[in-house]
Amino acid sequence: MNRRNTPSKEAILDLLSGSKKALSQDAIERQLDIEINRATIYRVLNRFCEDDIVHKIVAEDGKQYFAICKKCDDPSEVFQHHFHFRCLSCDTIECLQVPVEYSVPNGYEVQNANCVLTGVCDDCS
Numbered sequence: 373m374n375r376r377n378t379p380s381k382e383a384i385l386d387l388l389s390g391s392k393k394a395l396s397q398d399a400i401e402r403q404l405d406i407e408i409n410r411a412t413i414y415r416v417l418n419r420f421c422e423d424d425i426v427h428k429i430v431a432e433d434g435k436q437y438f439a440i441c442k443k444c445d446d447p448s449e450v451f452q453h454h455f456h457f458r459c460l461s462c463d464t465i466e467c468l469q470v471p472v473e474y475s476v477p478n479g480y481e482v483q484n485a486n487c488v489l490t491g492v493c494d495d496c497s
Contacts, residue, residue, distance in 0.1 A: 375419065380408045384416050385425070394429050394437035394456065394465040429456045429465055431488050441467045455485070459493035466493070 375381075383406050388395065395403070397413055408416075417438050420426040429437040441454070455472040458465045465488065472489075476482055 375423070379406060380412055381416050381420075383408065384413065385420070388420075388426055388438060388440045391439070392466065394439035394467070396435055396437050400438070429488060430486060431458055431465065432490065437465045439465075439467060455487045455489060457493065458488050458490045459496055460490055461492050461496035464493065 383404050384400060387400060387403055397410070397417065400417075401408070401410060401413055417426065417428075420438070421428050426438045426440050429439065431437065437456075455468045456465050457468055468489070472487070474485075474487075
């Protein structure tokens with residue numbers, strides 16, 4: 373669907389595009405250069421998810437993070453549904469750039485994967 377471009381959408385998209393890590397809604401709200409109310413931020417983020425512009429990561433505590441994965445731009449790459457890593461030390465979430473192997477029983481077909489691995493990231497170890 374073709375949606376109207378607004379200053380709010382541009383600001384949120386610019387922020388996510390410039391970030392190497394996934395951002396929570398409150399982190400996005402703190403880092404924006406313009407004032408946008410919380411409901412508008414959630415609405416924009418959810419529309420970005422619907423339009424496959426960003427993807428949502430739900431951490432084990434239920435908190436939602438949003439990211440633009442650089443490899444998700446190419447639909448021919450099987451990277452759209454991938455794993456993430458949450459650092460317990462610095463509390464950042466990032467897309468894992470390498471595939472994580474998993475298997476499911478015969479007869480099951482995986483259509484979506486939302487997995488967050490937790491531990492200590494390279495920067496903190």
